[in-house]
Amino acid sequence: MDIKLIKKLIVLMQKSEMTEFKYRDDDFYISLKKEQLQVISSVQSKSAIEKEEEIKKPSKEKELIEIKSPMVGTFYCSPSPGAPPYVEQGQDVKKGDVLCIVEAMKVMNEIEAEFPCIIKKVMVKDAQRVEYGTTLFLVKKA
Amino acid sequence: MNIDDVILQHLYDNIGNFVPGVEICREAEVSRIAIWNRIKGLRKMGFNIESKKGVGYKLVEKGKNIIIPFEIRNRLFTDVIGKRIEHYRFTSSTMDEAENLIKAGCPQGTVVIADEQYRGRGRRGKEWFSPQGNNIYLSVILFPEYLSMECGILIMFMGSIAIVKTLSDYGIDAKIKWPNDCMVDGKKMGGVLMETTSEGEFIKNIVLGFGININQDEFPHSLKDIGISAVAKVKHKIDRVDIITRLLYYLEELYLSLGKGGREKILDLWKGYSDTIGRKVVVDAGNRVIEGEAKDIDECGFLLVETNRVLKKITCRESLRYI
Numbered sequence: 205m206d207i208k209l210i211k212k213l214i215v216l217m218q219k220s221e222m223t224e225f226k227y228r229d230d231d232f233y234i235s236l237k238k239e240q241l242q243v244i245s246s247v248q249s250k251s252a253i254e255k256e257e258e259i260k261k262p263s264k265e266k267e268l269i270e271i272k273s274p275m276v277g278t279f280y281c282s283p284s285p286g287a288p289p290y291v292e293q294g295q296d297v298k299k300g301d302v303l304c305i306v307e308a309m310k311v312m313n314e315i316e317a318e319f320p321c322i323i324k325k326v327m328v329k330d331a332q333r334v335e336y337g338t339t340l341f342l343v344k345k346a
Numbered sequence: 347m348n349i350d351d352v353i354l355q356h357l358y359d360n361i362g363n364f365v366p367g368v369e370i371c372r373e374a375e376v377s378r379i380a381i382w383n384r385i386k387g388l389r390k391m392g393f394n395i396e397s398k399k400g401v402g403y404k405l406v407e408k409g410k411n412i413i414i415p416f417e418i419r420n421r422l423f424t425d426v427i428g429k430r431i432e433h434y435r436f437t438s439s440t441m442d443e444a445e446n447l448i449k450a451g452c453p454q455g456t457v458v459i460a461d462e463q464y465r466g467r468g469r470r471g472k473e474w475f476s477p478q479g480n481n482i483y484l485s486v487i488l489f490p491e492y493l494s495m496e497c498g499i500l501i502m503f504m505g506s507i508a509i510v511k512t513l514s515d516y517g518i519d520a521k522i523k524w525p526n527d528c529m530v531d532g533k534k535m536g537g538v539l540m541e542t543t544s545e546g547e548f549i550k551n552i553v554l555g556f557g558i559n560i561n562q563d564e565f566p567h568s569l570k571d572i573g574i575s576a577v578a579k580v581k582h583k584i585d586r587v588d589i590i591t592r593l594l595y596y597l598e599e600l601y602l603s604l605g606k607g608g609r610e611k612i613l614d615l616w617k618g619y620s621d622t623i624g625r626k627v628v629v630d631a632g633n634r635v636i637e638g639e640a641k642d643i644d645e646c647g648f649l650l651v652e653t654n655r656v657l658k659k660i661t662c663r664e665s666l667r668y669i
Contacts, residue, residue, distance in 0.1 A: 211492050215548070274495035274544050276648070276661050302543075308661050309525040309647060311499050313542045316550065333661070336496065 210234070268324055271315070271341040273334040277308030281330045289330075295323045296346060304340060320346040349374050351416045353384055357395065357405035358420070366402040411561075411585045413459055421591045426455040427486055427598040434458070436478075438465040440485035441541060444553040448487060456487040457594065466557065467539060474537070475569055480561040482586055486597065488552040493604070498542060498549045499647050500609060501601070502526055503616045505538035505554050508596035510619045515592055518579045521621040524640065524649045524666055528558075529621075533574035535559050556593065560584050613643065627651060628667045629660055636660070637669070 217225060217236055225236040273279070281289040281304055290302050297303065302314045303323075321343035328340055347355070352374040356365055370381050385403060389395055391414065394406040409417050415431035422428045430453055437443055440458040442465075447456055460483045466476030476483050490498065506526040513520045513528070513535065520528045520535055528536035536558035543550045561583055562575040576584055603611060617623060622640050629636040629651060638653035649660040660666075 208492060211547075215492065215546075218546070274547050275499070276496075276646070278661070308499060309502070311502050311540045311542060313495060313544055313549075316543055316545050318545050 267344055268342045270339040271343055273306050273338045273340055275306055275308055276336055277306040277334060279328045279332050279334045280305040291323050293323055293326060297321055322346055349376060349384055354416050361405050364402045364404045413586055417587045418590055421587060424594050424598040427594045428457050429453050429455040431457045434460045436462050439463050439467045440483050441467050441553055441555050444485040444487050448551050452487060454489040458485040474557045482556060482558040482560055482589060485553050485555045490549055493549045494547055495544050495549055496646050500612050501552055502538055502540040503612055503647055504597060504600040507615050507619060508593050509536045509558060511596045512589055512592040516580050518576060522619045524622040530574050533572055535574050560586055560589060626669045628669055630665050
């Protein structure tokens with residue numbers, strides 16, 4: 205099974221209600237599982253110091269989802285220098301709304317919201333360098 | 347097909363011969379006076395059409411350097427790119443139009459061209475000099491399937507490679523300056539701008555923009571020393587339709603190869619056409635300046651510069667100069 209097919213499966217699973225998928229043949233076995241709430245909570249260790257409000261309300265923290273950078277590059281919060289930011293803390297966003305731009309080698313990549321959500325925190329500053337997987341936003345599913 | 351296209355098709359089918367006006371009327375389903383007005387418009391665009399009272403109209407020769415979808419489509423030999431062609435006489439930027447077309451829903455491979463742009467885009471709000479009629483301003487819309495953002499950056503490299511291959515058909519030896527400037531005699535002849543939208547890991551859509559200086563005789567003072575036009579090298583006016591069809595052909599060839607181990611091929615081609623690797627370079631990163639030797643590009647296309655025996659990866663915001 206090639207990596208493309210696995211990626212396709214992952215995308216299909218993300219989009220569907222399915223939470224578990226298993227497949228076995230003579231020389232291959234794959235099992236995919238999805239937490240129903242898509243809870244990702246590796247946030248605390250990295251940035252616990254910055255996030256007092258979340259420490260006060262640890263129960264809420266679990267509902268926060270990280271939106272990560274798909275590439276190495278530079279984070280921009282607005283379409284051009286001086287323009288108002290795409291999103292701000294506390295803002296409601298719809299699926300497909302642009303959240304930010306990450307640029308690498310002059311490629312401007314707009315990152316869109318995959319689901320309706322509320323921006324809880326912007327984790328990086330404008331023009332900051334980000335790595336693959338750097339958390340850009342903490343959001344709460346609307 | 348619009349009326350102009352119907353008329354042109356009919357004239358092309360009978361090129362060199364007179365076609366009765368009444369025949370064209372029937373084909374286009376409009377009046378003789380409307381046909382006459384259209385013919386006047388087509389002549390203005392540059393078509394050499396003769397008319398003889400009581401006989402009809404004759405297209406004397408094929409159109410040359412007339413950037414309209416009909417001409418491009420007629421000479422295009424691609425399957426995906428150029429499926430739909432949108433042409434604007436005057437627009438802010440083909441990148442803006444492409445964005446609107448994506449929102450409205452358009453097929454993969456849609457091409458947007460303009461005669462003139464009043465806000466031609468470079469990177470991060472920089473302008474691309476886009477005067478009327480002489481050059482190529484073109485955007486291509488792509489919807490790759492399950493292409494990760496990391497890998498997708500290479501599509502920009504394809505854009506530069508396609509420009510270099512096209513220019514090479516005209517005997518112009520262009521070199522790519524990392525990441526995507528197409529340079530001739532140390533001056534910029536063409537550039538690529540890529541804007542993408544991603545959802546999660548994968549790319550949703552790509553707009554790949556091309557700006558190529560073709561028949562531009564003169565540059566404004568500020569660009570004289572840094573810009574160059576193809577006409578300055580080949581010494582005769584170039585048919586931009588031919589440039590466009592070649593560009594789209596080479597681009598499609600590269601794009602369709604991407605899934606089949608094309609990644610290494612693209613990196614290799616890029617390295618072959620680039621003159622950056624092996625050069626001493628200065629990279630101005632705003633808050634720091636890196637000086638050293640450009641050693642290679644990594645599998646994502648990032649430039650590796652060696653300074654004091656340490657390899658540094660150059661990713662963005664930096665402007666690169668040769669020393």
